[in-house]
Amino acid sequence: MRIGELADAVGVSTQAVRYYEREQLMPAPTRGGNGYRAYDDQDVARVGFIRTAQSAGLTLVQIRSILDLRDRGVIPCDHVSDLIDDRLAEVRHRMAELAALEQELVQLRDRSERLNPADCSDGDICHIIASQPQPAISE
Amino acid sequence: MRIGELADAVGVSTQAVRYYEREQLMPAPTRGGNGYRAYDDQDVARVGFIRTAQSAGLTLVQIRSILDLRDRGVIPCDHVSDLIDDRLAEVRHRMAELAALEQELVQLRDRSERLNPADCSDGDICHIIASQPQPAISE
DNA sequence: CTAGACCTTCTACCCGACTTCAAGGTCAAG
DNA sequence: CTTGACCTTGAAGTCGGGTAGAAGGTCTAG
Incomplete structure (x- = not known):
């Protein structure tokens, strides 16, 4: 199987597959006589695993740590479990944070409905966003 | 007022102030005989406005659009109102999206508690994250 | 025989909001 | 008169997950 077929099978770009190889999520594949990368069903499963793990919000570094364990013959389940817990806490x-930001935005919108633009002075820049007690920027 | 004093007054770095100038959120300030930038209270208010707007999740490009209106003598309130609505919708x-991701992670965690690591085969890489019906990656 | 659909490598770019580094000039205190 | 805390500029780096482009090799159908 060539790289394009692998990519199509999983639904990623060929560049992404090469990128995974560079980042050592995929092993260096065997090459045909023409230098083309050759893949098999295991590689399809591996790229599929990477995408599934990504959809759970794991980073490529985290996913690589899972694959590294497996490649060294260690069952990665406990580690995966920890990563999922970490990610869940982050989410x-x-x-x-977003709920707090939403509240702030709702308040700003209310303000914008209460205030008259004609009362907005030059020095304020805009009185809707006037220096309120200021929440931290957490984005 | 020199740049460090302005920065301290608002709680940003001097580099950030120069960055705002480069990005045209701050006007080119007058210079002292030594070439040092000189600021006044209006500049403090302006940087404060930038930070407050940022804490509402507006981008510097959006904030610049507000400042540009004000600098051209246009009252920016209607525009600000639109930006707040946009941002609220985005948030x-x-x-x-995060709520969906949370559900997925909770399911994965449940799976990890149900499954026995001893049953995790090499081909699966990890059976907790086995290719499930796959939600889109939206991060 | 040639078009075009693959493949190869390498390098550079994207987003946003800065930070860091390097190499220098200025100024007040002790 | 020196130390060190400020200031100046410009270029480059950071993070993540790729994408885009250039310049070339290979293979297959018509």
Whole structure:
């Protein structure tokens, strides 16, 4: 199987597959006489695993750490479990931040409905966004 | 007021202030005889405005568009109102994505508790993350 | 025999909001 | 008169996950 076929099978670009190889998520494949990379079903499964793990929000570095364990013969489940817990905590933290930001934006929108643009002075720049007590920037 | 004093007054770095100048959020300031930038209270307010707007999740490009209106003598309130609405929609969209991701992670965690690592085969890489029906990657 | 659809490598670019580095000039205190 | 805390400029690096382009080799159908 050539790189384009692998890519099509999983639904990624050929450049992405080469990128995974450069980043050592994929092993250096065997080459045909013409220098073309040759892949098999295991490689399809591996790229599929990478994409599934990405869809759970794991980074390529984290995914590589899973693959490295497996390649060294270690069952990676406990590690995967930890990564999932970490990611879940991050997602929840982020959701809380976004909820706070949403509240702030709702307040700003309310303000914009209450205030009259005619009252907006030069020095304020815009009185909707006037220096309020200022939440941290967390983006 | 020199750049360091301005920066301290608002709580940003001097590099950030120069960056805002390069990106045309801040006007080119007058210079002292030594070439040092000289700022006044209006500049403090302007950097403060930038930070407040950033804390509402507006990008520097969006903030510049607000400042540009004000500098051309146009009251920017209507535009600000639109930007706030846009941002609010984005934040809510992102929250929905994260809620979906959270559900997926919770399911993966449940799976990891149900499955026995001893049953995890080489071909799966890790059976917790086995190619499930795959949600799109939206990060 | 040639078009064009593959493949190869390498390098550079993208997003945003800075930070860091390098190499120098200026100024007040002790 | 020196130390060190400020200031100046410009270029380059950071993060992640790729994409884009150039310049070339290979293979297959018509």
